[in-house]
Amino acid sequence: MKIIHKWLIGILAVLAAALLGGIFFQVKVTLDMRKEVSAMKEQKKSLELDIKKEEAFVVEQAMTEMGEQDKEQGGSEQEEEAAESAETEAAQNDTPAEGNGKKIAIDPGHQGYHIDMSELEPVGPGSQEMKAKATQGTEGRFTGIPEYELNLTISKQLAMELQKRGYEVMLTRQDNDTAISNRERALLAADFGADIYLRIHANGSENPDDSGALTMAPSAENPYIAQLHDKSYALGEAVINAYCQSCGFSNRGVMLADNMSGTNWSKVPVIILEMGFMTNQSDDTKMQNAEFQVQMVQGIANGIDQYFAAGN
Numbered sequence: 001m002k003i004i005h006k007w008l009i010g011i012l013a014v015l016a017a018a019l020l021g022g023i024f025f026q027v028k029v030t031l032d033m034r035k036e037v038s039a040m041k042e043q044k045k046s047l048e049l050d051i052k053k054e055e056a057f058v059v060e061q062a063m064t065e066m067g068e069q070d071k072e073q074g075g076s077e078q079e080e081e082a083a084e085s086a087e088t089e090a091a092q093n094d095t096p097a098e099g100n101g102k103k104i105a106i107d108p109g110h111q112g113y114h115i116d117m118s119e120l121e122p123v124g125p126g127s128q129e130m131k132a133k134a135t136q137g138t139e140g141r142f143t144g145i146p147e148y149e150l151n152l153t154i155s156k157q158l159a160m161e162l163q164k165r166g167y168e169v170m171l172t173r174q175d176n177d178t179a180i181s182n183r184e185r186a187l188l189a190a191d192f193g194a195d196i197y198l199r200i201h202a203n204g205s206e207n208p209d210d211s212g213a214l215t216m217a218p219s220a221e222n223p224y225i226a227q228l229h230d231k232s233y234a235l236g237e238a239v240i241n242a243y244c245q246s247c248g249f250s251n252r253g254v255m256l257a258d259n260m261s262g263t264n265w266s267k268v269p270v271i272i273l274e275m276g277f278m279t280n281q282s283d284d285t286k287m288q289n290a291e292f293q294v295q296m297v298q299g300i301a302n303g304i305d306q307y308f309a310a311g312n
């Protein structure tokens, strides 16, 4: 009996130990799993944080890039400083900036190809002769850039430069989607109260050797605005000379033209500047060069300064 009793106790003890061990093991596994789960939760949290940081970085970067673009559009800091110190100088000398009080309307010629401007309008006030509201313009034969784009690029830069010099400036269009006729552009310039109206264009020719710049003014016999000939011609001369001196293009002088509706509808001295030939390799390539564009813009602005300085 005693032996059997011992056996039973032994077996029970082994069973109890196995049971306890099992329970212990299970508890340990459960604890380990909990640890693992909480470790995974931690990991997930830190991943989420990383993702948020990443997003914040992208937003910050985008904002910085936008800021830089603004800076580019608004001119470099150095330029701004130069403008500020020029203003201070002007204030100290008690002489107003060159352009003070004068208003300039700028028309970036043409518009995007997707805008239909084929409807007709009179070529001048009271005229029976009709012309398309606006034409499509030429195109860079070598750069592939359409004239309407170049005209807008230079016009915007010129507007900024003239504002720096103390002028009030208006652009007849600020994008390539604006449907506005040549007559309407001239009337906008008049509504603005412009002192002068500057139409920015680039030339095209079947002869790829044709190069250089010219301005166009109404003649003294213009049926609509003969009275504006003298001042327009003076403006045309001042601008073409200063422009070619600044950028080095060959000077084709001032042409007289009375068949341009955008000129004939003007109520203030008006010129067209043909900045260069987009069908000439050298002209076309140079006119798309950012540094060269600065010289172009400086030249036009210098011509305008000289026109007003001469008492016009």
Ligand SMILES: [Zn+2]
Residues within 6 Å of the ligand: 109, 110, 137, 138, 147, 201, 202
């Ligand atoms: Zn044109």
